[in-house]
Amino acid sequence: SAVISQKPSRDICQRGTSLTIQCQVDSQVTMMFWYRQQPGQSLTLIATANQGSEATYESGFVIDKFPISRPNLTFSTLTVSNMSPEDSSIYLCSVLNRRGPPSKGYGYTFGSGTRLTVV
């Protein structure tokens, strides 16, 4: 499976500021996904980031609030802009592995997440 390095692992930020989260993959991947996990909740997809094109956002998420960059096939960033306490969540990136056939269990790999607290 691909190995993902996600930074920072956690941060405490002031409301009104912005935080950029980085996701580095050890291999080239076409699709990268950004999820949000609010306290006590399941994962919700924010957007899909393909290299060379605009990110595709899910309903309820907009580019002005969560701008995404995807400069190459191994890296992506998610920015949480103009933060409020409601943005306090864990943010995770995920990639679709293409190493090996489906019968060998290839699928999605997730980063360890960024735990964001907005005060």
Next chain:
Amino acid sequence: DAKTTQPTSMDCAEGRAANLPCNHSTISGNEYVYWYRQIHSQGPQYIIHGLKNNETNEMASLIITEDRKSSTLILPHATLRDTAVYYCIVRVALNYGGSQGNLIFGKGTKLSVKP
């Protein structure tokens, strides 16, 4: 993608088998059953997946009923480190040239393994 229904929580004694059920009565013929788990403060981890045959790997076994409307994830000898939220996800196959897109997570089952 088909919806799934899982119990909110389950307990299991350490060393015993943990059997986690999942209902997916609206599953389509080309949809697989995937299981992931999320240990506290970590990202989700792939466990196993299958289409219609039972599957086994080093982590778990997956039993899918003949009509494919439900499945059971089996951890044969649960340990304290298996305490996690387990997600059953149904979707079309992830393959090179085929379906794109994300995984849709439900609420999962919180498994607590107790000494």
